[in-house]
Amino acid sequence: METLQKLEILSSAAKYDVSCSSSGSSRMNTPGGIGNAAKAGICHSFTEDGRCISLLKVLFTNSCKYDCAYCINRRSNDIPRAAFTVKELVDITINFYRRNYIEGLFLSSGVVKSADYTMERLANVAKQLRLEHKFNGYIHLKAIPGASPELIHMAGLYADRLSVNIEIPSEPNLQLLAPEKDFQSVLNPMGLIKTGIEQSREERRIMRKSPVFTPAGQSTQLIIGATPDSDRQILTLASGLYTQKSLKRVYYSGYNPTNLYDKRLPALAAPPLRRENRLYQADWLLRFYQFGVNEIVNDTNPDLDLEIDPKLGYALRNPHLFPIDVNRADYHMLLRIPGVGVKSAKMILAARKFRRLNSANLQKIGVVMKRAQYFITCNELPAASVQDLSPERVRSILTMSERRKQLPDAVQLGLWG
């Protein structure tokens, strides 16, 4: 089969893995080598669905011995199958890289023969790129559940990032859709990777030249909407992965109706993009805004409000915390003001050392005053706050102006990458 045809098949087959990030690693170029990693990552293009292309994201092969209900590559699907040779993959990666098309490679695969057999192939591509071609660009490899610790360790020595996808957010639903899999088989490699990272960090503290192990850490992906799991279940799982497994990223992938013949799957008309977007926002609250899961979702609100973002939702449920004085409040509280992002919170802290800030200053710094005005006091007469107006009133004012904008998933801007 021609390389072009393989690339078509094996990139189409990889597109549902939403991660394309090239961030988190600052690998340097070596003498006579090619490439380096940019800590913040670089997007090189954007697909027609508006997602960043940073890496060459392909499967090694789309043949698979498993039959997971939600996957286009499942063995019972009658589709063209292909497999790259190591040389083909290396060639494409290097030549794309030299033209500044990509930051590197994200290689995943269906499971052929055995987990070890597959893992070894993936690790070998990375090894060849690093050792024979002195390639120092970004490499993200999929860790195959069930692969031996040695192979996962080898992969981690050459990769910048490893990931194992959980896909289905709860054990019983995973059992239903992928009876051949279980949570433990996914959590095991995550544990191995975590230990590898910690060990290498420890060794490098003592000997600076010790090898790095997946400097950009590990990530995973959860499919949203293929199962009845609530946002609370999903976010609790994510939060546990961040704190206990030290994951760098959890990706949420709105279920794209595939394999419609399989009656275990819901009949969705379209992928649940809005919900996916709200989950990303909630995820940001967990990672950058010092929120706990229970502040975002709880018994009374197990699912995120699709109409308003989760931070506004929190503020409207807790009007007694507002208005907040932007000239006094600490970072933690500034971050809770709707309309104030991480950047503007930091700018407020820095700027107010020089002088007291008024609403015009805030506006110019980048605070979205249209939202923030109900939740703050600053250096002037206070406007009507959420306490004066009632949460319901503020909610209806803000959702009205939101609806007028009608930008599909506008908030998603800036969340990818």
Place this chain on the structure above:
Amino acid sequence: MLEYQYDGTFPGLLTAIFDAFNRKEQPDAILRPGAQGLLFASVYAVETSEEKADRVWAGIKRVGGNTTCEHLYHAFLSLDEQVEMAIFSYSKHLFACNAPVMTDLAHPDVLKVHKLDRMVLREAHRVLMFLRFEQAADGTYFAPFAPQYDVIPLVIGHFKSRFADQSWIIYDTKRGYGFYFNTQTIEQITIENPTFGSATGKLRQGTEHPDEDKWHELWRSYFKHISIAERKNLTLQRNFMPKRFWKYLTEKRL
């Protein structure tokens, strides 16, 4: 009304600042050649002096540190209409406080410089994102680009460490100059008889490497197949990747 005229260079502007301090004057405008002058203003013509410029620059560095210097220089590259006065007032504020002021964002000129700095850096970052190399028949990788601001010099270091084992040319087609890297050193060049089309910068037929078409085809095919049709959102795509860059993009160019 007092109007300073300078030669449009950065040392020229620094000289203007020096002179204003020295003459204890507060100009109402500092104008580069071609800028719209003030009515009935008295004009002072600044004569660029490396020595004066160096002294101002050293002063800014001493009080504000390297970061302040970078902010001011990046802001200058924006060629914004008010950038000269913003840099002048910023410097006055800096020297009056005798401490870095870059986070005094409620000060209008500090904020202005801050915003222009960001804007220029965003454009520089877009060069990293959207620049594309094509390999020429002799093996050199060629990349044309026409950034909105003169930012190619800011990103050359990135390409030098990344593509250290290939010879390349990055050429600013709008400003008519570029940089050539021969895998050892970088030199600034001007191309007299271009073998690339002036609109897209694409190498002319016959001057590109025989394999080049193959890689274009593979990349375009990848670009197409990695997209999810059910999630199509062209507005989002255009927000991230403004149309003005499409002419350089192998995957978007017709």
